Amino acid sequence: MQATSPIGIFDSGIGGLTVFRSIAGQLPQYDYIYLGDNSRAPYGNRSFKTIHQYTWECVQWLFEQGCPLVILACNTASAKALRTIQQRDMPGRYNDKRVLGVIRPTAEVIGNYTKTGNIGVLGTKGTVQSESYAIEIAKFFPEVQVYQQACPLWVPLIENGEYDKPGADYYVKQYLDELLSRSADIDTLLLACTHYPLLQDKIKAHLPESIQVVAQGDIVAASLQDYLHRHPEINDQITRNGTRHFFTSSDDTADFDQHASMFFSAPVKSEYVSLK
Template sequence: MNIGVFDSGFGGLTVLRALLEQIPQADYMYLGDTARLPYGAKSQATVARYAVSSARFLVEQGADYLVIACNTASALALDAIRDAVRVPVLGVIETGANAALASSKTSDVLVMATAATVESHAYRDACHERGLRAWEKACPLLVPLVEEGWIDHPVTEEVLRIYLNELAAESAAQQLTPDTLVLGCTHYPLLRRNIERAVPATIRVIDSADVTAAQVAAAIPAEALAGPKGDRIRLFYATDSVAKFRRLGAAFLGQPMDEVTLIDLGG
């Protein structure tokens, strides 16, 4: 089983990290479309075009299963990707909504995400389909803080405090009684401990990376993972800035990235 993981940049490496922990016997390919990020500033048609080209590349390289570890692409292009390739495709928004459904007793859910994901209302709609009420909060400062490496920095703690206080006030104004908080960006798992310290003990924090890996593990038949033991394939591709990808990627993946291949997917 060769699992392809796609993101517009580095954040999806948190999903790959969880996959490596939960399904170590699979082979993996990861593609970061760093030349064309951020996807959040693009139209839906452009995001779909970029995401489809990336998905097709991974399938052409031998991927048997695709994980779209990009919230924007999952929100705006999942159907287009599924139409374009003939392998199973899983997006991080549906896995987050599934986990929220399993977690919540009050049926009220909070979501922290990027502005583009919030504007798409993909989490709200996915939660609504599952009988949940969701209140989404855009947290645009968190991604640059994570990429700067300021995980336990006082500035990051203060920014989180402000966002979480606003989120609590906004959800209370909607008369919600949330007991679940979904981290709707693949950068945010690096801040999970910070967020768990800052929210009430009654609120469970859902890590999109962990729940996505768990749902992939549940979806893949055991026989597809059977085979001789030994070193597994781990391939990394980026469309720009290979040195930066390797440097930042190691923090997201939690281990060194020895080799990243530069590829050109066009405009």
């Protein structure tokens, strides 16, 4: 692999590829490295301490590959690890590098989508329990009411290729009904897990037309473009050859490639990396 200073994209598994797809689509000129920690996924039900440890190990690995900027394309890692990494781990050690998440850029704009001021957030157990979206959205849109719903069975359904099968409808409807029972005024649903765009068609099928469904990919990509414009000290470090390299902590790279291609909407050829 030629010497580059790429943008690092991290996820606990393959879900972050939906965000990476949008980023690469809007900013194709940059070099990128994607790292999926598939051997230790899912992160959703793990403790704050464990998620921080795993995320920080992966971020440091991406730094070692020459990444001046790492995007946590994972809501759980953004919710449970990002602040500690930014405020405790990096100062004094990696002052010339940056780590960004997906929650804040989403929170900065999601309030613009709602007319009723009632938003539903669908996420993993870890993301919902962290209250990160409710806290961040309140900073930018204090008048908006946020209703959260954990959907613990959706990621297993997606990763086992059942997301477009009839059996998935039951679990999609179950969680949507639970969320909507708490407010009849919800008009915007945020998919606060990067896996969930694969269920988007089924989710919409079980909703009235008055409720819009918002995925994060394009929001995060637009926010990154703005960030790089405002931070030339980071932007100037990133090389621009249009390269994409994929790594996974799973030793079954063929399985990763098969699933990753579905999320990335393009063929993926990965390499194995040990994070132990």
